Amino acid sequence: MGRHWQVGGRLRMKKLNPILTVLSAAVIGFCIGVSFPVQIAPKVFPLSFGNENCTMGARNMLGRISAPFRNSTSNVDGSPLLQSNGTSKKFVPPAKPKGKERLPPNIVVQESDLHLRRLWGQPHEDTPTRKYLLVLTVGYSEKVNVNATVHKFSDNFDLMLFHYDGHTTEWDEFEWSEQAVHVSAMGQAKWWYAKRFMHPSIVAQYEYIFLWDQDLGVETFDAEEYIKIVKKHGLEISQPGLDIIRGVKTYDINVRRNDTEIHNSNFVEVMAPVFTKEAWSCVWHMIQNDLVHGWGLDWNFWRCVDEPAEEHMGVVDAQYVAHHAGFTLGNPGNDTLDGSRTRVRRRASDEFGMFNARMDSAHKAQAESSSS
Numbered sequence: 001m002g003r004h005w006q007v008g009g010r011l012r013m014k015k016l017n018p019i020l021t022v023l024s025a026a027v028i029g030f031c032i033g034v035s036f037p038v039q040i041a042p043k044v045f046p047l048s049f050g051n052e053n054c055t056m057g058a059r060n061m062l063g064r065i066s067a068p069f070r071n072s073t074s075n076v077d078g079s080p081l082l083q084s085n086g087t088s089k090k091f092v093p094p095a096k097p098k099g100k101e102r103l104p105p106n107i108v109v110q111e112s113d114l115h116l117r118r119l120w121g122q123p124h125e126d127t128p129t130r131k132y133l134l135v136l137t138v139g140y141s142e143k144v145n146v147n148a149t150v151h152k153f154s155d156n157f158d159l160m161l162f163h164y165d166g167h168t169t170e171w172d173e174f175e176w177s178e179q180a181v182h183v184s185a186m187g188q189a190k191w192w193y194a195k196r197f198m199h200p201s202i203v204a205q206y207e208y209i210f211l212w213d214q215d216l217g218v219e220t221f222d223a224e225e226y227i228k229i230v231k232k233h234g235l236e237i238s239q240p241g242l243d244i245i246r247g248v249k250t251y252d253i254n255v256r257r258n259d260t261e262i263h264n265s266n267f268v269e270v271m272a273p274v275f276t277k278e279a280w281s282c283v284w285h286m287i288q289n290d291l292v293h294g295w296g297l298d299w300n301f302w303r304c305v306d307e308p309a310e311e312h313m314g315v316v317d318a319q320y321v322a323h324h325a326g327f328t329l330g331n332p333g334n335d336t337l338d339g340s341r342t343r344v345r346r347r348a349s350d351e352f353g354m355f356n357a358r359m360d361s362a363h364k365a366q367a368e369s370s371s372s
């Protein structure tokens with residue numbers, strides 16, 4: 001469905017983009033080179049630094065010393081913004097450092113993880129962060145299936161649960177619960193949590209990230225085997241095949257085939273995706289902060305893998321699951337009430353339209369700025 005022109009559009013932009021990137025990198029590099037001495041030795045070189053080509057950078061560096069809370073045109077991480085007014089993008093020189101730039105670089109730790117630590121003993125003797133991450137959005141009523149799912153994942157996984165129903169301590173009946181991170185926020189959807197609690201810098205240490213629903217039949221699934229297969233085939237975004245004898249499907253392309261290990265597909269659904277950390281870092285940025293249902297993301301996952309997308313995305317046939325239910329968010333019953341399934345579905349569908357419109361207009365803005 002219209003996917004060919006999308007891939008074409010992407011190729012075109014990739015060709016144009018590097019020019020912008022290289023140009024700004026050169027400017028940043030030059031200005032940093034000039035202003036760095038100011039930063040480390042402000043009292044020795046108070047005003048004499050900078051030159052006509054980079055006075056902004058130097059002035060802002062000095063500004064840091066005299067007026068630390070002045071307005072800034074940089075991001076939280078200190079990188080300069082490319083400001084856009086919709087018709088043009090212009091380079092904004094680096095402003096005063098705001099965050100980690102105030103520190104000596106060797107003390108800066110950019111990444112974290114979701115592995116629990118103990119409060120005693122030597123830090124280096126704590127159990128190490130696991131290689132992979134499993135994240136499940138759960139309600140207590142699905143505990144039997146969630147327990148079965150967790151048991152298909154080895155000790156090589158750290159585990160995080162997003163609780164949408166307020167039940168957290170109840171899960172302590174499962175021995176694995178005390179090793180899990182429990183995030184509780186009433187009535188939210190998977191992509192709401194993912195945006196807020198899976199920032200790429202937090203999950204950067206996990207080679208693969210499983211972001212799964214709770215209603216998957218996992219009798220025929222083994223996570224370690226699955227990872228062996230996706231590694232072997234270089235799949236950056238993947239999902240297990242769907243067994244339609246025991247469960248339901250939405251698209252034929254995601255149905256399990258019984259004569260292959262995997263089949264490539266440039267489409268992977270949102271209910272059981274598996275990402276490399278690099279792909280996740282891209283997908284996280286694509287999640288809109290206000291669009292909680294995430295509809296439309298799966299149609300755009302291909303943007304987050306190497307080209308050609310068809311070769312780096314796929315469905316693992318040899319490790320498959322059954323999808324038990326379809327759309328279950330919202331309360332069944334009176335359709336006119338807030339929170340009813342009908343009204344939830346309507347919002348999800350509206351969000352799909354909004355996401356597509358934003359993606360379109362982002363494309364247009366990018367194309368215009370690249371060609372001007």
Ligand SMILES: *[C@@H]1O[C@H](CO)[C@@H](O)[C@H](O)[C@H]1NC(C)=O
Nearest residue numbers: 030034050051052053054055
């Ligand atoms: C500033 O830029 C101009 C033109 O790009 C160049 O000729 C000049 O040498 C530069 N000045 C300094 C101090 O780098």
Ligand SMILES: *[C@@H]1O[C@H](CO)[C@@H](O)[C@H](O)[C@H]1NC(C)=O
Nearest residue numbers: 067068069070071072073074
């Ligand atoms: C920062 O800039 C904005 C817009 O230019 C302005 O409205 C705001 O007052 C400024 N804040 C400070 C602290 O100077």
Ligand SMILES: *[C@@H]1O[C@H](CO)[C@@H](O)[C@H](O)[C@H]1NC(C)=O
Nearest residue numbers: 083084085086087088089090
């Ligand atoms: C956007 O910026 C360009 C150049 O900086 C300017 O010519 C144009 O009028 C601006 N457009 C709007 C809508 O502000």
Ligand SMILES: *[C@@H]1O[C@H](CO)[C@@H](O)[C@H](O)[C@H]1NC(C)=O
Nearest residue numbers: 144147148149151173174175
């Ligand atoms: C959780 O699942 C495991 C493996 O299927 C099973 O052995 C165990 O009894 C379950 N735990 C509970 C509390 O149901």
Ligand SMILES: *[C@@H]1O[C@H](CO)[C@@H](O)[C@H](O)[C@H]1NC(C)=O
Nearest residue numbers: 244245255256257258259260
């Ligand atoms: C594989 O699937 C095909 C149809 O999709 C079916 O006819 C065949 O019996 C299946 N083979 C096995 C071994 O399950």
Ligand SMILES: *[C@@H]1O[C@H](CO)[C@@H](O)[C@H](O)[C@H]1NC(C)=O
Nearest residue numbers: 332333334335336337338340
């Ligand atoms: C659904 O809720 C509305 C508003 O509260 C009420 O007027 C209506 O009678 C309810 N319908 C049913 C079938 O319960």
